[in-house]
Amino acid sequence: MPVESVVEEQQKDTEAPVDREKTCPLLLRVFCNQGRHHQLGDFQRGQTPSNELQIYTWKDATLKELTSLVKEVNPDSRRKGTFFDFGIVYPDLRTPVYRLREIGTTCSGHRGQDDNVTLASKRFQTGDYIDIAVTPPRSGLPMRRGGRPF
Structure with a gap:
């Protein structure tokens, strides 16, 4: 297959909407950790962290x-x-x-620029894991990363 065809095929995969009525969902293995991402060593030698959440979804699922x-x-x-x-x-x-590649941030109760980021747009492959660092609010005011208020 020529290189141009491969590039076009990859672009179609990331841009084409998924017909969720006709397309079988994939098993997404998600690991949440309080305040930080898991250590990459937790994923070595066939091991994974113990707090696995299994979600059936599609590659066009958004971070929100x-x-x-x-x-x-x-x-x-x-x-x-x-x-x-x-x-x-x-x-x-x-x-x-x-390896870990950060793909975006959402905030509970607030709209953000990464809300509509999809797994496909970030080159997620079936078999990859999703790691989520969950950080509670610091005070009564919601803060952005870096300590700036919304």
């Missing part, structure tokens, strides 16, 4: 959709102003280690 699903099962994360920092944990094909 995933935030809502995490909030359903994690009551502590429902407070307005809670941040969800998303990362894709994927195997490095050149070395026997995993």
Whole structure:
């Protein structure tokens, strides 16, 4: 297959909307941690952190959709102003280690620029993991990362 065809095919995968009525969902393995991402060593040698959340979804799922699903099962994360920092944990094909690529942040109760980011737009591959650092609000005022108020 020519290189141009491969590039066009990859672009179609990330841009085309998924027909959720006809497309089988994928199993998304999600790991949440309080205040920070998991250590990458937690994903080595076939091991994963013990706090796994399994979600059936599609590659066009947005970070805001995933935030809502995490909030359903994690009551502590429902407070307005809670941040969800998303990362894709994927195997490095050149070395026997995993890597983390941050893909966006959402905030409970607030609209943000990453709300509509999809897994496909961030090159998520079936078999990758999603790691979420859940950070509760610091005070009564919701704060952005870096300590700036909304």
